[in-house]
Amino acid sequence: MADLIFHHYQNSPFSEKVRLIFGFKKLAWKSVFIPPVMPKPNLTALTGGYRRTPVLQVGADIYCDTALIADVLERVAPTPSLYPLEIEGQSRTLAQWADATLFWTVIAYVFQPVAMPYLLGPLTPEQMKAFGADRAAMRGNAPRMSVGEATGSLREYLRRLENMLAGGKPFLLGAQASIADFSVYHCVWFLQLAQPLADILDMAPNLKSWAARMAEFGHGQSEKLRAESALEVAQEAAPASFDDLPFVDTHGIARGETVTITPTDYALDPVEGRLVLSSDTEWAVSRTDAVAGEVVVHFPRLGFQLKKI
Numbered sequence: 001m002a003d004l005i006f007h008h009y010q011n012s013p014f015s016e017k018v019r020l021i022f023g024f025k026k027l028a029w030k031s032v033f034i035p036p037v038m039p040k041p042n043l044t045a046l047t048g049g050y051r052r053t054p055v056l057q058v059g060a061d062i063y064c065d066t067a068l069i070a071d072v073l074e075r076v077a078p079t080p081s082l083y084p085l086e087i088e089g090q091s092r093t094l095a096q097w098a099d100a101t102l103f104w105t106v107i108a109y110v111f112q113p114v115a116m117p118y119l120l121g122p123l124t125p126e127q128m129k130a131f132g133a134d135r136a137a138m139r140g141n142a143p144r145m146s147v148g149e150a151t152g153s154l155r156e157y158l159r160r161l162e163n164m165l166a167g168g169k170p171f172l173l174g175a176q177a178s179i180a181d182f183s184v185y186h187c188v189w190f191l192q193l194a195q196p197l198a199d200i201l202d203m204a205p206n207l208k209s210w211a212a213r214m215a216e217f218g219h220g221q222s223e224k225l226r227a228e229s230a231l232e233v234a235q236e237a238a239p240a241s242f243d244d245l246p247f248v249d250t251h252g253i254a255r256g257e258t259v260t261i262t263p264t265d266y267a268l269d270p271v272e273g274r275l276v277l278s279s280d281t282e283w284a285v286s287r288t289d290a291v292a293g294e295v296v297v298h299f300p301r302l303g304f305q306l307k308k309i
């Protein structure tokens with residue numbers, strides 16, 4: 001199989017979710033660092049405009065969103081599973097809650113001036129301003145939460161998570177780790193990074209021990225790769241073909257039609273291409289890029305909108 005090339009940056013919670021899955025599954029991967037703010041020309045050459053972090057590349061196939069990336073890693077390395085059979089539905093649903101509700105509550109809580117340098121590093125006032133402007137543009141009209149609201153909500157979420165671990169359960173849904181643990185973990189990891197505010201976790205001692213246990217999975221084996229080399233890999237590879245797979249049409253859009261795929265929540269950058277894959281859980285478009293050549297860009301159905309052009 002082609003190398004797993006992971007486009008990410010250090011202090012990105014969703015990247016940490018996937019790095020830890022690499023460790024859980026003992027996978028080797030290539031690490032490409034991307035900028036945390038726009039522009040990201042080497043990344044968008046691959047994705048066709050999708051700017052969020054992280055992105056997984058396998059040859060000329062580009063996978064957006066960590067929910068889909070987790071599914072891809074499960075296909076590559078089925079054991080240990082992220083979706084133990086008897087808790088698959090629960091774990092996916094809890095993960096979806098953590099990646100949206102818990103994540104945005106943590107973001108609203110940690111982005112207080114006292115913790116900013118711990119999350120963003122030593123930025124100049126100009127760089128800080130540029131970061132704020134980038135995120136404001138990315139979030140558009142998405143609702144904002146006040147620090148007070150975030151603090152109260154976070155306390156209640158921590159109480160619930162602590163309750164899930166009561167009685168010495170090793171993982172949130174029982175004896176086995178699942179995708180839910182990884183989605184909750186990246187939020188707790190970001191909270192811990194915000195050192196001056198991290199003592200809110202003291203109310204959840206079981207959750208703190210669980211986080212330490214999760215961290216032990218590590219990040220697998222990684223090797224640095226330059227962004228230009230990742231583009232060369234895409235140019236030289238042929239994307240996978242999906243012509244033999246059943247095409248699940250829920251939109252009145254046929255295989256091969258020109259479409260856009262856009263996130264439904266924030267960073268609403270449409271990716272345009274020919275629809276080559278439509279399964280119960282995933283879409284993919286084929287597009288040709290001046291630098292990356294012919295690539296296929298994949299998205300999960302959940303959280304994305306498909307439109308015919």
Ligand SMILES: N[C@@H](CCC(=O)N[C@@H](CS)C(=O)NCC(=O)O)C(=O)O
Pocket residue numbers: 012013014015035036037038051052053054064065066067099138
């Ligand atoms: N649902 C997405 C969320 C990804 C996300 O919001 N990532 C943050 C960084 S952790 C982001 O993209 N921030 C803006 C950026 O990096 O440009 C996923 O699971 O991958």
